[in-house]
Amino acid sequence: MATKTIVEFTCPAPLVAKDTILLGHGSGGKLSAELIRDIFLPAFQNPVLARLDDQAIVNVNGQRLAITTDSFVVKPLFFPGGDIGSLAVHGTVNDLAMGGATPLFLSVAFIIEEGFSRDELRRVVNSLRGAAAAAGVQIVTGDTKVVEKGKGDGLFINTTGIGLVPEGLELSADRAQPGDRVLLSGSIGDHGIAILAQRSGLEFETQIQSDSAALHTLVAEILGVTRDIRCMRDPTRGGVSSTLNEIAQQSRVGIEIEESSLPIHEQVRGACELLGLDPLYVANEGKLIAIVAPEAADAVLRAMRRHPLGAEAEIIGAVKEQHPGLVTMRTSLGTSRIVDMLAGDQLPRIC
Numbered sequence: 001m002a003t004k005t006i007v008e009f010t011c012p013a014p015l016v017a018k019d020t021i022l023l024g025h026g027s028g029g030k031l032s033a034e035l036i037r038d039i040f041l042p043a044f045q046n047p048v049l050a051r052l053d054d055q056a057i058v059n060v061n062g063q064r065l066a067i068t069t070d071s072f073v074v075k076p077l078f079f080p081g082g083d084i085g086s087l088a089v090h091g092t093v094n095d096l097a098m099g100g101a102t103p104l105f106l107s108v109a110f111i112i113e114e115g116f117s118r119d120e121l122r123r124v125v126n127s128l129r130g131a132a133a134a135a136g137v138q139i140v141t142g143d144t145k146v147v148e149k150g151k152g153d154g155l156f157i158n159t160t161g162i163g164l165v166p167e168g169l170e171l172s173a174d175r176a177q178p179g180d181r182v183l184l185s186g187s188i189g190d191h192g193i194a195i196l197a198q199r200s201g202l203e204f205e206t207q208i209q210s211d212s213a214a215l216h217t218l219v220a221e222i223l224g225v226t227r228d229i230r231c232m233r234d235p236t237r238g239g240v241s242s243t244l245n246e247i248a249q250q251s252r253v254g255i256e257i258e259e260s261s262l263p264i265h266e267q268v269r270g271a272c273e274l275l276g277l278d279p280l281y282v283a284n285e286g287k288l289i290a291i292v293a294p295e296a297a298d299a300v301l302r303a304m305r306r307h308p309l310g311a312e313a314e315i316i317g318a319v320k321e322q323h324p325g326l327v328t329m330r331t332s333l334g335t336s337r338i339v340d341m342l343a344g345d346q347l348p349r350i351c
Helices: 030-044 084-097 118-135 190-200 216-223 239-251 266-275 294-306
Strands: 056-060 063-072 102-113 138-147 155-164 181-184 229-233 254-258 289-292 314-320 327-330 336-338
Touching (some): 063 084, 084 102, 118 155, 216 229, 216 294, 239 289, 289 294, 294 314
Parallel strands (some): 102 138, 254 327
Antiparallel strands (some): 056 063, 063 155, 102 155, 181 314, 229 289, 327 336
């Protein structure tokens, strides 16, 4: 019986400056992980932070609270399918939802560049208000700062979210086990390509829309079927590749995905081929990855597909004992390749 061997080939990478911060440090890839490991974790180390999940879950007087914070620096501020205001709500709600929390409250801080249009600010605020109302969360506190012209690139938004987690629910990236199935709630790459097209003035036959959406109702649908879910993550910065690599490393398992099972819209696939991008590394803002016990995988898939935000869901792979810490992909040609985490970012400033 033949034994499969996976060999990793790497090309020489340019040396990274150790004394300055690079754009790639905010990419969600290897440089981001290095920054967290070398600077932030040693400074703030505690058991809650050490889990490195999308949210922190803490116990307060018997209540399990999920807390998350995020900053949004997307360029351009307005794009097909959304804007920085709705994106700020969706991104924060989704980080809470990936821990199984019901989102309740948000704080919002605006960092505004001198000279920014009042009409555009009002447009962003109205969009943020509408997205919060649709998600059933309240904006309960906030802050405003103004920086000198040329120092802020228009508008940055920071949010903090708080939600409640049901008793007995434990979701974390260190819980994946061999045999588990990897589920993806829908097509990948839509958000990143929509941003790039808008930013660069690219025109395609069909306009590509961001998938930005609040996923907490989809998560509720899944959890209504089973609790046999190890973890959930939304593959934003760094895309599906970075998310799966984080899970593989934290759980010390291998993950194998099937290229033929990946849902990708044809216009996104075509745009990626034209631009030399890999959809696995392109950001998403309305998709989730779930690692599910094998006996529950089909039921979770059906639950996903019943929900409008999971209509294109697929089982894309499985967790393996072999190659712990690595993500591999069976290609459409029948070969295997390593799906590594990028050092930097194909598309900066996408969220």
